[in-house]
Amino acid sequence: xxxxxxxxxxxxxxxxxxxxxLPNVELVAFCDKSxxxxxxxxxxxxxxxxxxxxxxxxxxxADIIYVTTPIxxxxxxxxxxxxxxxPVSIFVEKxxxxxxxxxxxxxxxxxxxxxxxxxxxMKRFAVTFEKARELLNxxxxxxxxxxxxxxxxxxxFGLKEALKMSxxxxxxxxxxxxxxxxxxxxFFGNFEVQSSGEASVTGIQNAVSFKVRTDNQIExxxxxxxxxxxxxVPEFGFSIQGSKGKIKVDDDVVEFETSSEGSFRWxxxxxxxxxxxxxxxxxxxxxxxxxxxxxxxxxxxEINFSxxxxxxxxxxxxxxxxxxx
Amino acid sequence: MSxxxxxxxxxxxxxxxxxxHLSQERVRDRGNGITTASCAAGLVATSVKSGANGFMFxxxxxxxxxxxxxxxxxxxxxxxxxxxxxxxxxxxxxxxxGGLSGLFKQFAGQIAFSGNFKAAALGLKxxxxxxxxxxxxxxxxYEISRIKSSAKKNGILRSVLLxxxxxxxxxxxxxxxxxxxxxxxISEFGIIPGFETRNFSYLVKKFKEWDIDFSKxxxxxxxxxxxxxxxxSKAECEKALTEISDSNIVAMSILAAGYLKVSxxxxxxxxxxxxxxxVVGISNEKHATETFSxxxxxxxxxxxx
Numbered sequence: 001x002x003x004x005x006x007x008x009x010x011x012x013x014x015x016x017x018x019x020x021x022l023p024n025v026e027l028v029a030f031c032d033k034s035x036x037x038x039x040x041x042x043x044x045x046x047x048x049x050x051x052x053x054x055x056x057x058x059x060x061x062a063d064i065i066y067v068t069t070p071i072x073x074x075x076x077x078x079x080x081x082x083x084x085x086x087p088v089s090i091f092v093e094k095x096x097x098x099x100x101x102x103x104x105x106x107x108x109x110x111x112x113x114x115x116x117x118x119x120x121x122m123k124r125f126a127v128t129f130e131k132a133r134e135l136l137n138x139x140x141x142x143x144x145x146x147x148x149x150x151x152x153x154x155x156x157f158g159l160k161e162a163l164k165m166s167x168x169x170x171x172x173x174x175x176x177x178x179x180x181x182x183x184x185x186x187f188f189g190n191f192e193v194q195s196s197g198e199a200s201v202t203g204i205q206n207a208v209s210f211k212v213r214t215d216n217q218i219e220x221x222x223x224x225x226x227x228x229x230x231x232x233v234p235e236f237g238f239s240i241q242g243s244k245g246k247i248k249v250d251d252d253v254v255e256f257e258t259s260s261e262g263s264f265r266w267x268x269x270x271x272x273x274x275x276x277x278x279x280x281x282x283x284x285x286x287x288x289x290x291x292x293x294x295x296x297x298x299x300x301x302e303i304n305f306s307x308x309x310x311x312x313x314x315x316x317x318x319x320x321x322x323x324x325x
Numbered sequence: 326m327s328x329x330x331x332x333x334x335x336x337x338x339x340x341x342x343x344x345x346h347l348s349q350e351r352v353r354d355r356g357n358g359i360t361t362a363s364c365a366a367g368l369v370a371t372s373v374k375s376g377a378n379g380f381m382f383x384x385x386x387x388x389x390x391x392x393x394x395x396x397x398x399x400x401x402x403x404x405x406x407x408x409x410x411x412x413x414x415x416x417x418x419x420x421x422x423g424g425l426s427g428l429f430k431q432f433a434g435q436i437a438f439s440g441n442f443k444a445a446a447l448g449l450k451x452x453x454x455x456x457x458x459x460x461x462x463x464x465x466x467y468e469i470s471r472i473k474s475s476a477k478k479n480g481i482l483r484s485v486l487l488x489x490x491x492x493x494x495x496x497x498x499x500x501x502x503x504x505x506x507x508x509x510x511i512s513e514f515g516i517i518p519g520f521e522t523r524n525f526s527y528l529v530k531k532f533k534e535w536d537i538d539f540s541k542x543x544x545x546x547x548x549x550x551x552x553x554x555x556x557x558s559k560a561e562c563e564k565a566l567t568e569i570s571d572s573n574i575v576a577m578s579i580l581a582a583g584y585l586k587v588s589x590x591x592x593x594x595x596x597x598x599x600x601x602x603x604v605v606g607i608s609n610e611k612h613a614t615e616t617f618s619x620x621x622x623x624x625x626x627x628x629x630x
Contacts, residue, residue, distance in 0.1 A: 017497035021527070027498075043457040044500055232343040250350070269553050269584045278523045278556045279493050 001292065004029040004062040006054050006077055007069035008037050011093050011120070014280045015066050018288045021277040025292055029060055058084050064295065068093045071174055075102040082109040089116040089295045091288075094182070095174045096308040100316040103309035110305045116295045118287075119308035121182040123236055123251075125286035127271035129183055132238065132249040135256055136187055141242025146219040149184055151176040153234035155226045156206060173208055173315045177224035179236050181311045182303075184222075187238070188214045190310065193317040210318045333575055333602025334617065334624050335406060336372035338382040340608040341365040341391070346554070346582035362390030369403075370396065371613040376621025379404035380480070381545070381575070381604045383411035383488065384468050392475040405480045406543070406575075406604075408521055409468045412490040458502070462510050469514060484543050485511050486519030493524050501535045508542060519543035521577075523554050526565035539572040545604065546577060550593035553581035566597060573601040580605060587616050591623045 001024055005016045008030050020027045029049040030041050042050045051057065054077055057065065065088055067077050075097045078090060090110070096119050097103040110117045123129055136144065153176060173181075184191065191214040207225035214220065226234075237250030245258030254271075257263040275285040287303075294301040339345070369380055369391060382388040384407050395403060465485065472482050487495075487507055495503045504520070511518035518541070522528045525546040532539065548566075552559030566574065576597075579590040587605075594600060603624065607613040 013494060017494045020499070021497045040457050044503075045498060230343075252350070267584060269551050269581055274552060274554075274556050274558055276557045277493075277497060277527060278554065279490070279497065 001025050001063040001295065002028045002061065003064040003066065004031065004057050004060060005066045005068060006031040006057070007067065007073075007093075008032040008034075008041055009068060012066065012068035014284055015068060015091070015093075015288060017279050018277060018285050019064075019066070019292075022289060022292055024296065025064075028062060029057055031057060054080050057081075058086070061086065062088055064089050064091065064292070066091045066093075071095055072098045074098070075106060078106050079109065082113055085113075087115060088113075089118075089291075091118045091120065091291055092305075092308075093120040094122075094308070095119070095178045095312055095315065096305055097312055098174070100309065100312045103305070103312040107305045107309050116291070116301060117305045118291045118294075118301045118303050119305060120287060121179060121303050121308065121311075122281070122283040122287050123179045123183055124186060124303060125283040125290070126251055127268050127273050127282075128249050128251060128254045128266070129236075131254045131266055131271055132240070132247055133187060135247055135254070136240070140245070140256060141240065141247055141258060142244030144188065144216075144218050144240060144242050146221075147184070147188065147238055147240045148221045148223070149180040149236075149238050150222070151180045151224045151234070151236045152228040152231040153226045154228055154231045155234070157227050157229050157231075159227075171319075172206055172224050172226045173318060176226055176234060176236075177208065177222065178311050178315065180222060180224070180238070181314050182308070183236070183238070184212075184220060185307070185310055185314075187240070188216070188218050188220070190215050191218075191220060191314070193314060208318060212314075331378070332624055333379055333404075333406075333604075334377050334620055335379040335381040335575065335602060335604040336369055336377040336613070336617070337577070337604040337606035338365070338380070338388055338391075339606040341368075341387055341606075342383065342385065346578070362387055362394060366391045366394035368607055368610065368613050371610050372607055372617050373403060375614045375617035377617045379406055379483065379602075381406040381408065381486075383408045384472060385411045389471060389475040392472065392480055393477075395476060395479040402476075402478060403480045404483045405472065405476060406484045406486065406519070406545075407468065407472055407482060408486050408488050408545075409465065410488055410491065412488045458506050461503070461506065465507075465510060469516070482516055484517040484519045485514075486521050486543060486545055489521040489523050492520045492522045492528070496522070496524060496528055496531050499531075501531075504532070504535065504537055508537065512541070517541075517543050517573075519545065521545040523547060524556050526557065526561040529565040529569055533568075539569045543573045543575060543601070545575040548574075548576035548594070548597060548600070549579050549581045550585055550589055551581050553584065554578055563597070566599065570599060572599060574599065576600050576603045579603050587619050591620070594624075 003019045003025050005012045016027055016030065019025045027048050029051060030045065031051045031054050032038055032041065033052060038050050038052060049060070065081055067074055067090065069077055074092055078092060081088060081090060097106055135141070191212040194211040194213055206227050209221065209223045212220040212222070235250055240247040244260065245256065248255040252268055254266045255263065273282050275282040276289065277285055279285070291301060365387065380403055469482065469485065476482070508518040520528065520542065522544065523546065528544070547554040548562065549555070555562040576594065579594060580587060594603065603620065605616055605620070607616060
């Protein structure tokens with residue numbers, strides 16, 4: 001399969017590299033708006049083509065296109081690719097779009113294309129979160145009553161210019177929060193926002209908390225910040241309370257405790273965390289491998305545009321419900 | 326510079342950057358103290374007293390400050406093994422600079438005004454000719470000068486290793502010239518070229534294909550009893566190790582980020598052929614003393630490795 005990557009930033013390079021190690025995949029093109037990046041990419045990647053405009057990919061007959069540009073451009077880039085009416089499968093780095101309306105339009109285009117599509121919610125492929133889901137599916141803690149989710153980083157901790165600098169990443173909810181929103185949808189099903197807390201001025205949030213209630217009446221709380229001290233590496237996690245016990249899970253560890261069975265702890269070391277090629281985090285390899293295999297096997301992936309649009313719906317509800325100016 | 330027969334027992338710097346591959350909660354429990362240069366320098370000194378014979382570090386403001394605080398042992402300066410670039414720091418800077426192109430502009434300015442003539446000249450040549458190879462050389466020259474001017478006579482730069490992100494990305498994208506260029510350029514300084522990787526068996530396969538001489542380079546890669554970060558599998562990495570007899574491998578993550586006891590780690594290392602040395606990150610004085618005393622007895626004085 002021929003693959004192209006639009007947007008040669010950090011995530012574009014990670015996905016391109018991993019794709020190039022997968023059997024059956026050949027990286028044929030990069031596309032990036034920056035002249036500096038294009039110049040150096042051309043020196044690095046040899047036979048792989050490098051373009052400035054996404055339109056230039058049309059004649060390459062790529063089977064897969066990865067869209068890893070900044071979130072605000074996802075809609076226009078993906079719409080452009082679908083307008084070619086070519087048999088191409090599309091992977092978009094999270095979030096699908098910068099608002100729910102655009103997400104829905106992309107879902108319609110994806111449905112018409114009849115090709116595979118996926119959004120990069122890589123935390124679904126973390127072994128600890130997968131273990132937590134397995135425990136939940138086994139009703140290991142009985143009926144879930146409530147959960148608390150967090151997503152923290154120190155990316156903008158202590159920076160006076162945080163708001164201005166963070167605008168490139170589309171706000172903390174899209175950047176960090178979207179992962180835990182996606183995981184919560186996977187763990188507990190659909191939910192609605194009940195109330196939301198602080199959001200900053202200018203529409204680009206730095207720290208947000210909000211409450212939700214699922215269709216099954218589970219109460220949930222989210223706390224998201226990229227100005228938190230002590231989170232050199234971003235951390236995502238859940239504390240889940242059930243009728244028979246509780247589960248605490250983050251990127252590194254799963255802890256499970258019930259009154260009848262005692263307590264258990266699994267580090268990622270215990271959960272087969274090795275991958276075919278490790279770059280950045282094992283989850284990136286697993287999600288790319290999953291997408292390629294789902295295309296080869298002709299089956300629709302679980303993290304398709306339709307499911308991913310639910311995250312954009314929640315983000316829209318939270319941002320819309322706060323006093324953002 | 327010859328790699329020599331000496332076994333390497335290196336103290337690593339991950340804890341000084343607030344990184345734990347076992348649990349980030351553990352990092353927060355430790356507090357910020359360990360990330361201060363004075364505390365980190367104290368831990369390096371304790372490790373050396375207990376048996377470490379070198380320091381492997383990512384080049385950052387913190388570790389350069391540690392180098393400035395190093396007190397040379399009476400016998401000889403400390404051997405230094407530098408990992409460049411410190412990718413996580415550059416990812417953070419790229420975020421603040423508005424992406425990779427913003428980071429590039431910022432960094433080009435730093436090299437130009439660094440006062441290092443060789444780095445600035447190579448950088449200027451690279452920009453004028455848009456030659457990436459020259460720019461990478463400018464960057465490496467800049468980092469080497471920063472290390473040497475920080476360590477002065479208290480440390481000797483033995484090796485410059487490409488950080489895992491660059492090594493592994495270049496492996497994946499088949500950028501063979503980058504590896505050759507690194508080996509050639511770093512060797513010109515009388516320093517051992519090296520590569521850090523978390524895809525050891527993939528690297529061995531590619532380096533054989535590209536005819537890169539294993540005897541002249543240092544490779545830092547995870548080896549531990551539980552296969553932590555040994556990709557694609559523990560068995561494949563062990564097999565790859567047997568395929569390169571004339572190599573210099575520094576085993577990382579031998580404690581699997583604190584998951585294993587040092588005695589368990591050494592027991593496993595005993596079974597591996599041709600390991601040149603180990604690197605272990607330490608988080609407190611007690612850990613430094615116990616770990617390196619144990620390793621010194623087993624690695625330097627006894628059978629292990």
